[in-house]
Amino acid sequence: MSEHTSDEPRTVGATETSFAVIERLRDRSGATVTELAADLGASKSTVHNHLRTLVELGYVVTEGSVYHLGLQFLDLGNAARDRLDLYDVTKQGVDELVSTTDEHGYVMVEEGGRGVYIYQSTTERGVQTDSHIGTTVDLHATAVGKAYLAHLEEPRRSELLENIELRERTPSTYTDRNAFEAELDAVRKQGFAFNDEERFVGMRAVGAPVLGPDDEVLASISVSGPTTRLEGERYRSELPELVTQTARLIGIRASYS
Structure with a gap:
């Protein structure tokens, strides 16, 4: 007999509320009871x-009447990140890339259909x-997301694409599915992806996939x-050229570390 019945709730309301409180404290960088109650409608x-x-x-x-996230969350965050064996090698490679380009660098993995830095x-x-570290991003509106998606093998690629909502972030964001899939085909052929003001107006990015020994996508x-x-x-x-070279080097290090 199944452990769960169909009429059981799929989520626990109290847990949802606790996490809603935590997320509001994160977004507000601290808040009072009154502010949180107004935000949550509770x-x-x-x-x-x-x-x-x-x-x-x-x-x-607490600091007076203001509540803040505690540093104990750092322990949980580090534990979540440490389960990814490629963290150390991607960090080293991206630090070297940033030193060469003098621009911001990011490492993204996919979890639950979203990109996570x-x-x-x-x-x-x-x-x-x-x-920032922990930010979740739309895969269709970032260079890292497009590079990741384009190099996935079937059926995982189609599975993710079917569940992606092509939300408009800027006037340059891909919102047409056929056009987006054509873009992914081009990305796969050239080995890298552009983000031309598709997430933020005035910002561009270049992304490339980190591939394992069997060409599986480890990150981007x-x-x-x-x-x-x-x-x-x-x-x-x-x-x-610099980004793809770094991605290849990270892939080699990850495969043999």
Whole structure:
């Protein structure tokens, strides 16, 4: 007999509320009970009960009437990242790439149909966006996402494509499925992907897949910068060569480390 019955709830409301509180604290960089209750459409007493539990568990701390995420989340984040054996080799490769290009660098893996940045390497002259370690991004609107998707083998590629909503992030985002699939075919042939203001207006990126010994996609990497610097020959030729070379080197290191 099955352990679950069809009329059982698929999620636990209290758990959903706790995580909603946690996410609001992240987004707000701290908040009061009143602010959280207004955001969540919940009573102050309900929000306070969840906060009190999280404080007792060490995952939330208080500064006066303001609640913040506790550093205990760092332990969970490191544990989640450490299960990816390729983290150290991608970090080394992307740091070297950023040192050469003087632009921001990223490492992305796919989880649950979304891209997740597991590492970012920054530079002083880089333009800061909302991207950071742990950021989830749409696969269709990023160079790392397109490079990842384009190099997947069937049936995984079709499975992901069927579930991707081609949401418009900017006027340059691919929203037509046929056009997007044609773009992926081109990316697969050339070995790298462009993001030409498709996630943020004024920002471009070049991405390439990190492939394992059997050409399975392990991750993807990219460099990004403002359109004023990523233009012409540098954008169309120099950076793609550097990014693809770095991705290949990371793949070799990951395969034999």
